[in-house]
Amino acid sequence: MTQDDGAIVFDVQRFSVHDGPGIRTIVFFKGCALACAWCQNPEAIRAAPEIYYDDERCLAGCARCIDRCRDGALGDRRPKRVDFARCTACGACVDDCPAGALRIVGRTWSARELLTEVLRDRPFYASSGGGITLSGGEPVLHAEFLTRWLPLVKREGLHVVLETCGAYPFALLEPLLEWVDLVFFDVKAADAERHRTLTGKTNDQITQTLALLLRRGAAVEVRMPVVPGRNDDAENVAQTAKMLGRMGVGRVTLLPYNHLWEAKLPRLGTQQRPLGIRPPPGGHYEELVRAFAGHGIAAST
Amino acid sequence: MSSAPAPRISSPFAHAPETREHGRAREARAAGRPQRLEALRNDLLAAPYTLCTQKAELLTEYFRDHVPADPLVGALAPLHFALTRRGLARSLASGAPQPLWQLRASRALQALYARRLDAAAGEPAVLHHARALAHILERAPLRIYEHELVVGNPSSQRIGAPIHPDLGGILMLPELERLATRAVNPIASTEEQRRRLAEEIFPFWFPRSIQSRVAVLAPDAGLANALLRGDRFVLTQFAGISHVTPDYPAVLERGFEGILEQVETARRTASTREQAAFFDAAAIAARAAIAFGARWSEHCAQAATRQIVPQRAAELRRLAGVFAQVPARPARSFYEAVQSTLLTHVIVHQESFQHGVSFGRIDRYLQPHYERDLAEGRVTREEAIEILGSFLGKAAELLPLFNEMATEYFSGLSSASGITLGGIDEEGRDATNEVSLLVLEAYDHMRLRQPNLHARLHAGSAPGFVRLAHDVVKRGGGMPAFFSDEAVVPAIENLGIATRHARDYAIVGCVEWGVPRRSFPAAGACFLSLPAALVRALHGGATADAAPVSFDSMEALVAALRREIEALVAEAAAGNDAIERAHARWRPTPLLSLLVDGCIASGRDVTEGGARYDSTGMQGVGLADVADSLAAIERLVFDEKRTGVAALIAAADADFANDAALQRRLEERLPRYGCDAGPAEAWAKRVAQIYCDAVREHRNPRAGPYAPGFWTMTTHVGFGRRLGALPSGRRAGRPLSDGVSPSNGADHRGPTASLLAAAHAQGPLTGNGLCLNEKIEPWFVEGEAGTALLADLTRGYFRAGGMQVQYNIVDPAVLLDAKAHPERHRDLVVRISGYSAYFNDLTEEMKDDIITRTLHGGAGPIRPVDGRACG
Numbered sequence A: 001m002t003q004d005d006g007a008i009v010f011d012v013q014r015f016s017v018h019d020g021p022g023i024r025t026i027v028f029f030k031g032c033a034l035a036c037a038w039c040q041n042p043e044a045i046r047a048a049p050e051i052y053y054d055d056e057r058c059l060a061g062c063a064r065c066i067d068r069c070r071d072g073a074l075g076d077r078r079p080k081r082v083d084f085a086r087c088t089a090c091g092a093c094v095d096d097c098p099a100g101a102l103r104i105v106g107r108t109w110s111a112r113e114l115l116t117e118v119l120r121d122r123p124f125y126a127s128s129g130g131g132i133t134l135s136g137g138e139p140v141l142h143a144e145f146l147t148r149w150l151p152l153v154k155r156e157g158l159h160v161v162l163e164t165c166g167a168y169p170f171a172l173l174e175p176l177l178e179w180v181d182l183v184f185f186d187v188k189a190a191d192a193e194r195h196r197t198l199t200g201k202t203n204d205q206i207t208q209t210l211a212l213l214l215r216r217g218a219a220v221e222v223r224m225p226v227v228p229g230r231n232d233d234a235e236n237v238a239q240t241a242k243m244l245g246r247m248g249v250g251r252v253t254l255l256p257y258n259h260l261w262e263a264k265l266p267r268l269g270t271q272q273r274p275l276g277i278r279p280p281p282g283g284h285y286e287e288l289v290r291a292f293a294g295h296g297i298a299a300s301t
Numbered sequence B: 001m002s003s004a005p006a007p008r009i010s011s012p013f014a015h016a017p018e019t020r021e022h023g024r025a026r027e028a029r030a031a032g033r034p035q036r037l038e039a040l041r042n043d044l045l046a047a048p049y050t051l052c053t054q055k056a057e058l059l060t061e062y063f064r065d066h067v068p069a070d071p072l073v074g075a076l077a078p079l080h081f082a083l084t085r086r087g088l089a090r091s092l093a094s095g096a097p098q099p100l101w102q103l104r105a106s107r108a109l110q111a112l113y114a115r116r117l118d119a120a121a122g123e124p125a126v127l128h129h130a131r132a133l134a135h136i137l138e139r140a141p142l143r144i145y146e147h148e149l150v151v152g153n154p155s156s157q158r159i160g161a162p163i164h165p166d167l168g169g170i171l172m173l174p175e176l177e178r179l180a181t182r183a184v185n186p187i188a189s190t191e192e193q194r195r196r197l198a199e200e201i202f203p204f205w206f207p208r209s210i211q212s213r214v215a216v217l218a219p220d221a222g223l224a225n226a227l228l229r230g231d232r233f234v235l236t237q238f239a240g241i242s243h244v245t246p247d248y249p250a251v252l253e254r255g256f257e258g259i260l261e262q263v264e265t266a267r268r269t270a271s272t273r274e275q276a277a278f279f280d281a282a283a284i285a286a287r288a289a290i291a292f293g294a295r296w297s298e299h300c301a302q303a304a305t306r307q308i309v310p311q312r313a314a315e316l317r318r319l320a321g322v323f324a325q326v327p328a329r330p331a332r333s334f335y336e337a338v339q340s341t342l343l344t345h346v347i348v349h350q351e352s353f354q355h356g357v358s359f360g361r362i363d364r365y366l367q368p369h370y371e372r373d374l375a376e377g378r379v380t381r382e383e384a385i386e387i388l389g390s391f392l393g394k395a396a397e398l399l400p401l402f403n404e405m406a407t408e409y410f411s412g413l414s415s416a417s418g419i420t421l422g423g424i425d426e427e428g429r430d431a432t433n434e435v436s437l438l439v440l441e442a443y444d445h446m447r448l449r450q451p452n453l454h455a456r457l458h459a460g461s462a463p464g465f466v467r468l469a470h471d472v473v474k475r476g477g478g479m480p481a482f483f484s485d486e487a488v489v490p491a492i493e494n495l496g497i498a499t500r501h502a503r504d505y506a507i508v509g510c511v512e513w514g515v516p517r518r519s520f521p522a523a524g525a526c527f528l529s530l531p532a533a534l535v536r537a538l539h540g541g542a543t544a545d546a547a548p549v550s551f552d553s554m555e556a557l558v559a560a561l562r563r564e565i566e567a568l569v570a571e572a573a574a575g576n577d578a579i580e581r582a583h584a585r586w587r588p589t590p591l592l593s594l595l596v597d598g599c600i601a602s603g604r605d606v607t608e609g610g611a612r613y614d615s616t617g618m619q620g621v622g623l624a625d626v627a628d629s630l631a632a633i634e635r636l637v638f639d640e641k642r643t644g645v646a647a648l649i650a651a652a653d654a655d656f657a658n659d660a661a662l663q664r665r666l667e668e669r670l671p672r673y674g675c676d677a678g679p680a681e682a683w684a685k686r687v688a689q690i691y692c693d694a695v696r697e698h699r700n701p702r703a704g705p706y707a708p709g710f711w712t713m714t715t716h717v718g719f720g721r722r723l724g725a726l727p728s729g730r731r732a733g734r735p736l737s738d739g740v741s742p743s744n745g746a747d748h749r750g751p752t753a754s755l756l757a758a759a760h761a762q763g764p765l766t767g768n769g770l771c772l773n774e775k776i777e778p779w780f781v782e783g784e785a786g787t788a789l790l791a792d793l794t795r796g797y798f799r800a801g802g803m804q805v806q807y808n809i810v811d812p813a814v815l816l817d818a819k820a821h822p823e824r825h826r827d828l829v830v831r832i833s834g835y836s837a838y839f840n841d842l843t844e845e846m847k848d849d850i851i852t853r854t855l856h857g858g859a860g861p862i863r864p865v866d867g868r869a870c871g
């Protein structure tokens, strides 16, 4: 199967209840336009499949994977068994690993196969008013695939939510909108420079995409991932509120911070580094809600 | 009830000890609990578990004094008993088989006793047992406990475990002395109780009990040894049949006087001596029930005169009036209806053993009484809840009595009295009503391990009922369990039951769907280990000590498995047939027969096939283990060609001692039943079909079908302990999967996947119920949205064809704390396979099983990379 036929997806997660109405299945597309310092799914950023090694699963006394690798990326040094720089993600080692300690994150799914998978929980979509949520990574980077796949999904009558960061030309998103019921649009910081520091890119394109999206009259829920100490200060709240206000957005959903992603870092060949941010003190999110309210924006968690 | 507000009883437990309440949810509930129910609940939680020998004593007294004996038996049996007693103790302790010659000799002697005692007795057994019941009901002391609105004593103790020497009670003999001190489920008894049992009661029943007489009728003299091994099947009906939903509504409508009239009318048309004897016995039983009600009336009146608190005296006088009417005559009010139901339940238990005698659809039969009283101002909603709460407390007073071996298979001390709420009526309309809600609310106050609450749902269920039922279960305790009318009704019809009657089903005991009032479903009769059959198939029809055999295709393996399952079913059915024939011949239950439609019309006891519908339940245990094993063999041997069948089996036989990596691969990398990837679920469906077909081949001695089920109690622990490792990667001795639930850890794709996997394996042939355990973390179902979410899960699963599901929603941290500090968690109720139990009453092994059972729950905002393959 060539990549033209399908898309690289790194997980299909069932029974999600926090990513849109009802009980949902989330499709995680691989590859992102941004590289946020706190990315919850570090394995999502790169477009290509990559190796993932979980030393805790690795069996003591086992070494069967080492000879499998023709690129010399595997050694017997634990926990640093994998030399990520040398790994080509060929996958030759994965099959023989009895413990599931080695795996390739991301594989190509055909449109059919992905459809079958998301249809499995259909009885629950029906009972709960749920559906599917496109997430990632950045699903819109798979627009070509989605223009073929989403019509199949809609023919089955599924409700579709798109989670997006907006860092792409609006033209990429526009043709998808007829199959998307609701867009979750993430804003991280209002100031362009701060945005670059935090995510690797300024937010010019993002704000433009959001504005155009709103103009199209799409159902949009703006969300802000809260990163304590990075984007939850009074300045950014004020700027973000002002920016949203200009676009006629009256509400924002705050996504509470979670640091569990840091555990994944040593298992991946990623540049992302731990931030060491701990959960903020109790009442922090309520304070943020009040701060937004002070600027005329109804925030909720 | 008067329309005055319910009396407030001051309770010594008004402030519940701190240690009893854990978590905010429980405190909140306690705060809203009516004081009377709070007091009752505390008394019940504090009451010790005690052995009840009342029925044993009175029954023995009657038979010794009134049924002619035989001198030869009188001379031989005591010697035989003394010998057997030692052998029994030895084998129960070690599981060592008894020599076949001994079993044969014993059988010959028991056959002799049976012949001679039958001849000496003169009259048919049914008459003797009817008179014995009357003897018991005339003499059983009556006790009224503080705060009770609904009275009656299922046993002589507040929380009592009656022993039945006429059935299988003798199996307790070797353990009597350590009953009070055993590690699991200690039960208090007096020295005098134990002495009389050992020296008088058991010796008397040794030549008469069902336990002894089964050997006379069993085709296989080695049956006792097979049961002692307990590795392939378990037959329960030595202990009694019970497992029935009696026609309590008939008592409410006609009273025992009306029923007696029916018997007397039918007596005139009796065409055989047997029928005449049955009718005479039935009439004796009905009169005994009527007299018992009169005794209660007098007792309450007298208690009222001694009572110094005026409020309580008034309550007792009122009860005296109630018993002047019921259960002899029709119930005229809600209160009378509830009390009549409970007293009839008590009466049934003076004859039958305490397992699975169920109340049926009480919301349906209490509703007219409630509506009428409410309209006429004779009861308020709050009073009705108090009455129902008091009634529910009564159902928690009974304990089953198991010996140590049986405790492994049936841990949790449930006597599984079922109450069924909601569902459609005979015409297919929603029958849910206000009483359905009242019972749920009363249960929410009581939250005891019993009775067993079941909610029937269908597409048109009243939304308020669906919501409340899920709201109640999400706060722990595992009740109610949920049943889908759309899926269950066809499964019952498949047993040859008319649609109208199938639609009226109610849950018998744990999860068994039966037809109330009209059927004798013997629903808890047999449990079979499907993995044990697989292991034999993999060893050429021999035990795991033999060399593993090879197969050149999955089809060849499946054919061998089918043969083994058929042989296992046939062996268990033959053993059970002998037990049922022994009941019919020697332990009829004329009182129960009054309460099962068809018996009076046919002039036959329920044990003889008098019921309108008859069946026997046969449960397949370990479905997921077999499915996972087949999926593993298919993948590793036939798809990936990593190894051969024989090599894989040999590794398993060695408990993977030399191949840890293989064991890990099996556990981690293969598609297992529960993650809804396809192959393992397809195998589960196929194995379920093979099993159901094999079971349906057989008919019981009552001319009814054997009905297949997939629920386990805790037989999955007992069977698992006696089974080596499996090709699924499950290690030797570990528990098997329970019901149709996935193996521990196999359902890591969350509840929707495991629910659908289970739905896939089910089908309309499952005539005797199945059980799916879903464990959900409490934070997932918080708030109203959480309740809705849980209901959505249930409904989605039912849409997909699911039949039953029960939720264990409990914080794992609480379970761990309860294991470490049992004293802090006396009221912690958890769901086992098909029933609820106090966590403290479980074996340590079962506690661990509950704790390690997969915790579901979303990944939250972080998506963990899951190293496990699922397809």
Ligand code: SF4
Pocket: A051, A068, A069, A070, A071, A072, A073, A074, A082, A086, A087, A088, A089, A090, A091, A092, A093, A094
């Ligand atoms: S994926 Fe290929 S290159 Fe990477 S470690 Fe495994 S075998 Fe080596």
Ligand code: SF4
Pocket: A057, A058, A059, A062, A063, A064, A065, A066, A096, A097, A098, A099, A100, A101, A102
């Ligand atoms: S094959 Fe797997 S378990 Fe074995 S050494 Fe390699 S990573 Fe570890």
